Amino acid sequence: MNGADLIVKFLLDKGVHHAFGYPGGPVLVLYDAIYNAGFPHVQVRHEQGAIHAAEGFAKVTGIPGVVIATSGPGATNLVTGLADAMLDSVPILAITGAVARKSTGTDAFQEADITGITQPITKYNYLVMEPNDLLPILEEAWQLTTEGRPGPVLVNVPKDLLAIQIDPEAVNRSASTYVRHRPAKVRTEHMTEQVYAALAKAKKPLLLAGGGSVISNGGVQDMMEFIRCLGIPVATTLMGKGAVAPDHPKYLGHIGMHGTPQANTALGTCDLLIAVGCRFSDRIIGDPDLYNQDKKRVIIHVDIDNAEIGKNVRADIGIEDDAADFFRTMAANYPADRTCGVFSEDWIEWIDSLMAKKKRYDELVEQMYVPTYPLLPQYLIHRVAQAYKGQNAIVVTDVGQHQMFATQHFPVESPRSWITSGGLGTMGFGLPAAIGASFADRTRPTILFVGDGGFQMTFQELGVLANLQLPVKIFIMDNGSLGMVRQWQDLFFDKRFSHSGMEGTPDFNMIAKAYNLPCGFANDEASLNREIEKCVTTEGPYLVHCIIDTGENVYPMIPAGRMPNDLIMPGMD
Ligand SMILES: Cc1ncc(C[n+]2csc(CCOP(=O)(O)OP(=O)(O)O)c2C)c(N)n1
Secondary structure (H helix, E strand, O other): OEHHHHHHHHHHHOOOOOOEEOOOHHHHHHHHHHHHHOOOOEEOOOHHHHHHHHHHHHHHHOOOEEEEEOOOHHHHOOHHHHHHHHHOOOOEEEEEEEOOHHHOOOOOOOOOOHHHHHHHHOOEEEEOOOHHHHHHHHHHHHHHHHOOOOOEEEEEEEHHHHHOEOOOOOOOHHHOOOOOOOOOOOOHHHOHHHHHHHHHHOOOEEEEEOHHHHHOOOHHHHHHHHHHHHOOOEEEOOOOOOOOOOOOOOEEEEOOOOOOHHHHHHHHHOOEEEEEOOOOOHHHHOOHHHHHHOOOOEEEEEEOOHHHOOOOOOOOEEEEOOHHHHHHHHHHOOOOOOEOOEOOHHHHHHHHHHHHHHHHHHHHHHHHOOOOOOEOHHHHHHHHHHHOOOOOOEEEEOOOHHHHHHHHHOOOOOOOOEEOOOOOOOOOOHHHHHHHHHHHOOOOOEEEEEEHHHHHHHHHHHHHHHHHOOOEEEEEEEOOEOHHHHHHHHHHOOOOOOOOEOOOOOOHHHHHHHOOOOEEEEOOHHHHHHHHHHHHHOOOOEEEEEEEOOOOOOOOEOOOOOOHHHOEOOOOO
16 A cells, blocks of 8 residues: 555545545645545645635534545645634644655756645644655644634644555654643533632623634533523524524624624623633634733633633633533533522612613614625525525624624524634635535535635636536625725725725626536525525526625724724714
């Protein structure tokens, strides 16, 4: 068995029935092994497409997404996706080819030090230099993708090592090199009393569920039980969307720069915050120093990654635990002297005030749902959401205004069904991620909202969609501009719209037709209704080029660096 056969056997043994990749010289032997074994592989159009597709797959399933790329440009094309997966804690195994071992460091053809380049943007990475190290490194890399906080791991394999004969029994068990100093864990079981004591003192508590609550196995069910017992109001982060059912009576929506007024008010004014699986990015907390100033607020931070606890925002109580374990242990230790459903009568006034704010905001939102010409983005998303209500659709976005509108106006019906690039904000993520997500579960519709800018970054992946015939429904929200950039120029640069217009935008329907994909065009209520209907009744992919209002800005908005409760929402007191 050569090194390449060994890699393919390893993947098959792990039950991998997917790999997204693109061939090239140094991985020819690997692609030969893929061919010989009949290993299932999706050939993308660009390596960035491969890694975003693998991310989409991993986000929906929780199973590591596998990516294969050649050395040099193939490997460097993965960089954006690795950084994206790192920030959003997505389990990815990336296998890259490298120049032959004896050429390492000679500036050989297609040599790029990908382990050096990706060191800060992978959870861990390896350059395999000894044949007998290959298998143990693959084993360790696979395990690392999902162990603790998930993330991307890269294994770089020189091309001569792919061709060399390796005895699968003669493995070097000491090749594993992942060693990390870890401080002692403070697990929930030692902290339940302290947490309940803080809850008993609180008048204005808030539970904040981050992406960690969604990706923790069983975390969401356990969290719902915790919320039910306590009757505590809950908000989610952008990455936590989908964790709580949209119509849950204690759900305030999501926090952050474009989050709901009730969720942001709660975050800004609570006296007890229990944050689970969130890293307090600047997009949710504004200026952490300002937030830290209120010393009366008690902050309980639960995260599986100890390095996140207290990193941006001080933690009065830090708990290093998996979200599911935290919620389960807390619920199991619910104090006998407290009524289940209402932990504290003191919270009623606080919850009522937040719900009143929610009611007022919902009324304002309702006013946005009117058919106009040109179409309002809020209305468009609302109409699509209505059409797919009850179908548990997977909702994918690219990055920009449409992403925020989708967050606000598309009620996601279950966990792992909201796929977006949160931490890195990667334009071009949407289409390949939607392909990967739909590949993971083609029994559900996958809906992609993408801007005219972001779509043009990776639209070559339409070829993959056409090949696979996945039920991905694409709504290109064409506002003739790089909308989010335009919005900031409008609000903070005195309307100097420097290079945020989009000239030379192609006819997206002609592009879809070139790939033999069914498509349509919508610019008013009637055409939108017609196209949504076609999306629903067409079995496979469908693309709708939608013209929307250029000047519509995303509100609510918290100006950068301000407190959550400094939110601007026209019409809201
Ligand atoms: C790769 C990359 N380049 C640049 C940006 C900066 N950026 C953020 S949003 C945005 C505009 C996106 O425009 P479009 O795709 O048309 O979506 P819209 O905001 O109009 O909905 C830009 C340029 C980015 N996030 N990612």
